[in-house]
Structure formats: structure tokens, C-alpha cells
Amino acid sequence: MAMMKRAGQPIIALALVAAVLTSCTNADENADAARATPPLRTISFNLYTHCGIDDARIGSTYFEAETPLSDGSGNPPEGWDNPFQHGTMTLKTETEAVFTDDAGHEVKFRARPGAKGFKRICS
Incomplete structure (x- = not known):
């Protein structure tokens, strides 16, 4: 019976090492994913x-x-205030944002890389 315990010990030890290594790898991948995706911010x-x-x-x-x-x-x-509509802007990522307000409006926005001003300015 003592021989059986010894024979099973390396298998148990290998299983434990594999479990530890797997959880370390998953933790590192999760940390990388969290760093790659900025937190949501609503302003x-x-x-x-x-x-x-x-x-x-x-x-x-x-x-x-x-x-x-x-x-x-x-x-x-129709239904929008002029010249401004007050609400919130939620930054989903660095390049995606969504405006919402109490009236139920929702507008999705995408960043314009390199833009130095508004596309059009009216009077």
C-alpha cells in the first residue's frame, strides 16, 4: 500500500503545479486586458x-x-434644446462615447484622430 501512495504522489504534485501555473497565466491575461480597456467614465x-x-x-x-x-x-x-442639450457623455473607450439625456436622446460618437477642430462651425 505504501508503494501506491508514492506512485500517486507525483501525479498529484504535477496536477497542483499545473493548476498554479494555469491560474497565474489567467491572472496575468486578465490584468493585461484590464489595462488595455480604459474604465468607463461618465461626465x-x-x-x-x-x-x-x-x-x-x-x-x-x-x-x-x-x-x-x-x-x-x-x-x-425637434425635441432637442438649442443651442445646447444638457446630459451626460459616457466614454466607452478612448475612441467611443455616448451622449444621453433625461429626454431619452442617445447619440453615439467616434473619435476623429488628428482632428484639431470641429468639422463645421455655424453662426
Whole structure:
């Protein structure tokens, strides 16, 4: 019976080593993934709507609406305040943001890499 215990010990030891190595690898991969994806941030935001909903500046980055909105005459659509709509901007990633407000509006934005200003400035 003593021989059986010894024979099984290397197998148990190898299983334990494999389990430890696997959990270390998964922990490292999870840490890398967490560092690669910035945390969600939601900020209070006044979206400029005077010429329609087309772009926004968040910090020093210019974003453009995935689907620009207007009334067809260069104004915000019906139901939007003018010249600003107050709400929140949620930064999903460094290049994706979503504006929402209490009226139920939602606009998705994508960063414009290298942009130094708004696409269009109206009077």
C-alpha cells in the first residue's frame, strides 16, 4: 500500500503545479486586458446642438456622431434644446462615447484622430 501512495504522489504534485501555473497565466491575461480597456467614465456634458448634432469635443479629442442629426435645415431635430442639450457623455473607450439625456436622446460618437477642430462651425 505504501508503494501506491508514492506512485500517486507525483501525479498529484504535477496536477497542483499545473493548476498554479494555469491560474497565474489567467491572472496575468486578465490584468493585461484590464489595462488595455480604459474604465468607463461618465461626465456631465452640454452638447452643442445649434447647427444639428454632428460633433463634440471631449477634453482635447474631437468626436463625430455616428449618425448626425438635424431638422434638415441645419438646426437640431425637434425635441432637442438649442443651442445646447444638457446630459451626460459616457466614454466607452478612448475612441467611443455616448451622449444621453433625461429626454431619452442617445447619440453615439467616434473619435476623429488628428482632428484639431470641429468639422463645421455655424453662426
